[in-house]
Amino acid sequence: MGKAPDSDDPDWGSVMHRIAEARDIDSFSAVFRHFAPRLTSFLMRSGATRAEAEEVTQDVMTVLWQKAHLFDPRRASLSTWIFAIARNRRIDRLRKERRPEPQEVLWGPEQADDHTEAMIMKQDTAHLTRALTELPEKQRKLIERAFFGDLSHSDIARETGLPLGTIKSRIRLALERLRHSMSQTTR
Amino acid sequence: MTLTHHISDEILLSYAAGALPEAFGVVVASHISLCDDCRARMTGFDALGGAILERETGQPVTDTQLGEMLTLIAHLPQDSAAARPSTRSATPKKLSQGQLPAPLCDYVGERLDSLPWRAVGGGVRQYVLPTKGTARARMLYIPAGTKIPDHGHGGMELTLVLQGSYHDADDSFGPGDIDIAGADTQHTPVAAENMPCICLTATDAPLRFRGLLPRVVQSFLRI
Numbered sequence: 001m002g003k004a005p006d007s008d009d010p011d012w013g014s015v016m017h018r019i020a021e022a023r024d025i026d027s028f029s030a031v032f033r034h035f036a037p038r039l040t041s042f043l044m045r046s047g048a049t050r051a052e053a054e055e056v057t058q059d060v061m062t063v064l065w066q067k068a069h070l071f072d073p074r075r076a077s078l079s080t081w082i083f084a085i086a087r088n089r090r091i092d093r094l095r096k097e098r099r100p101e102p103q104e105v106l107w108g109p110e111q112a113d114d115h116t117e118a119m120i121m122k123q124d125t126a127h128l129t130r131a132l133t134e135l136p137e138k139q140r141k142l143i144e145r146a147f148f149g150d151l152s153h154s155d156i157a158r159e160t161g162l163p164l165g166t167i168k169s170r171i172r173l174a175l176e177r178l179r180h181s182m183s184q185t186t187r
Numbered sequence: 188m189t190l191t192h193h194i195s196d197e198i199l200l201s202y203a204a205g206a207l208p209e210a211f212g213v214v215v216a217s218h219i220s221l222c223d224d225c226r227a228r229m230t231g232f233d234a235l236g237g238a239i240l241e242r243e244t245g246q247p248v249t250d251t252q253l254g255e256m257l258t259l260i261a262h263l264p265q266d267s268a269a270a271r272p273s274t275r276s277a278t279p280k281k282l283s284q285g286q287l288p289a290p291l292c293d294y295v296g297e298r299l300d301s302l303p304w305r306a307v308g309g310g311v312r313q314y315v316l317p318t319k320g321t322a323r324a325r326m327l328y329i330p331a332g333t334k335i336p337d338h339g340h341g342g343m344e345l346t347l348v349l350q351g352s353y354h355d356a357d358d359s360f361g362p363g364d365i366d367i368a369g370a371d372t373q374h375t376p377v378a379a380e381n382m383p384c385i386c387l388t389a390t391d392a393p394l395r396f397r398g399l400l401p402r403v404v405q406s407f408l409r410i
Contacts, residue, residue: 020265023265025257028257028260029253029257032248032253032256033247033248033253035240036245036248036252036256037243037244037245037246037247037248038240038241038243038244038245039240039243039245040245040246041243041244041245042239042240042243045243054252058255058256058259061256061260062259062260062263065260065263066263066264066265066266067266068265069265069266070266076230076233076234076237077234077237077241078237079237079238079240079241080233080234080236080237080238081237082237082240083233083236083237083239083240084233084236084237086240087203087204087205087236088205090205091205095209095319095320096319097208097209097318097319097320098209098319099205099209099212100209100212100213100215100216100217100290100293101216101290102216102217102219102220102226102229102289102290103220103288103289103290105226124234125234125237125238128234128235128238129238129241129242132235132238132239132242133242143235143239144239146200146201146204146206147203147204147235147236147239148204168197171197171200172196175196175200178235179231182231
């Protein structure tokens with residue numbers, strides 16, 4: 001389904017830095033070309049119409065343009081950062097609710113230099129994507145469903161015809177596998 | 188702070204996916220603000236959301252779409268919020284002297300003593316948070332040694348202890364702890380004898396109190 005994580009793997013940290021510092025249109029276009037199709041597809045799978053999905057995608061990319069300087073490649077991958085913006089926009093638009101956010105953790109003195117931390121984050125991200133790809137399809141599908149929005153486990157049960165208990169245990173299994181896989185490469 | 192009761196993966200996953208009603212979100216965000224373990228797991232679930240997004244495929248962007256987007260941002264200035272400083276002192280993460288977790292402060296203000304509590308009988312006081320949606324979040328003040336009326340739940344009840352402690356038949360819960368009760372739970376929490384217990388509770392269906400008197404309480408609680 002998705003591209004292999006390494007096939008196109010720009011250094012998004014630098015790209016975002018150029019957007020923040022130089023308002024670089026080419027860099028923004030690169031982010032848009034990579035993420036807009038993914039976002040639109042993600043939102044449509046979450047139940048949005050194409051028009052709605054494209055509108056939210058534009059919203060999210062506008063936020064990205066305006067808040068590029070807040071992206072910190074040591075703390076999250078760009079896909080995670082964009083996912084979080086999209087999630088919050090969706091809550092805001094569809095439910096007219098706000099999303100309470102935890103208090104920010106303030107970072108202590110750095111353990112390693114910024115570049116190293118960003119590299120570690122990048123490796124972890126590639127690894128998680130691989131681990132997700134390697135999940136048994138039934139488990140991966142349910143994890144995806146859970147992320148596609150306002151679906152409770154009972155909704156998924158209705159939709160898939162699977163008993164609630166099966167859904168819960170499959171999701172639990174999937175999370176266990178992901179954790180196991182991530183712990184295998186702990187540095 | 189050593190916490191013994193944490194947020195379940197199921198609830199944390201819903202929070203990361205954006206599927207949790209606002210009332211529950213306040214409880215979850217407040218606990219995460221105090222709990223490194225749950226924060227780490229939340230970060231993992233956020234990353235999972237990012238990985239799922241990354242795996243998506245869609246129709247490539249057309250030149251028209253890109254042009255439209257670029258027109259949209261052409262005159263938009265950069266947000267004025269300063270970039271996050273990279274080095275700062277550690278966060279105060281203590282529930283001391285009536286201090287509340289930051290996400291809760293957004294709803295009730297900084298301090299407990301200025302809260303417009305409403306008496307609901309038996310010395311118990313409550314304050315319902317102004318959240319949207321059908322789920323309700325409320326602060327509860329339970330005098331030392333007082334029993335919360337026996338109640339079951341139509342749905343899920345998520346409680347964060349802010350001050351003092353309480354226990355039910357199975358377990359006891361102290362500051363920062365999370366108590367998750369399902370639809371099938373019938374319990375009677377009792378505040379500890381030494382001090383009043385203050386907690387934050389979210390429910391997604393009306394509480395069902397048993398017996399006549401508690402039903403009066405329920406009508407006061409207006410759940």
